[in-house]
Amino acid sequence: MKQNELRPPVGAHKDRKRVGRGTGSGHGKTAGRGTKGQKARTGNDLRIGFEGGQNPLIQRMPFKRGFTNPNRKEYKVFNLSDLQRFPSISEFTPEVFVDLGLVPRKKLERGDLLVKVLGEGEIDRAxxxxxxxxxxxxxxxxxxxxxxxxxLI
Structure with a gap:
């Protein structure tokens, strides 16, 4: 085998598309640009999403705007009236809320979710x-x- 006999594997090399080289090529006449219009002319450098001066779709859609603080603390809130519903429990900790199925364990363990107690309602026991x-x-x-x-914090 000589260096001039080396060839890439079949299908590894694809010929460049040569446009505007006659109708027989399949890419002749308008060279794949259609007929007329801004994109058919030379110097066509429109940005992606440009809609000819119409308000582009990306601006028309009500996507999220602004800033989300990555250090934001999210609280799962319970009122005293919620605690009153469990007469057999005398000590309330985040683990107790997890065992009751009121707080997701994964979020609590990751520190994404904290527990807060508010004063709505009454409590009649210690x-x-x-x-x-x-x-x-x-x-x-x-x-x-x-x-x-x-x-706890």
Missing amino acids: ITVKVHKVSASAKEKIEAAGGRVEE
Whole structure:
């Protein structure tokens, strides 16, 4: 085998499309540009998505705008009335909410989701609440009922 006998494998090399070289080539006359119009002329350098001065589709669509803070804290909110529904539980922690099926475990473990207790409703027994955030009114009502509040953050 000599160097001048080397050939690429069949199908590895494709000939360049030669446009405007006569009708027999299949790409003659208008050279694949159709007839007339801005895109048929030389100097055609329209950007992608250009619609001839009409408001482009990408601008007409109501896509997301603005900024999303990657450090944003998302809270799963529970009211005292929600805690009152579980009389057998005396200590509420994020793990308890996961076991009850109210908070997704994966999000909680990743730190994407935090638990907060708000003061809507009443509590009639002493409970211990160990969550990430507690509102002032909820804290007041829990302590008035003889309970304890502990914030994890």
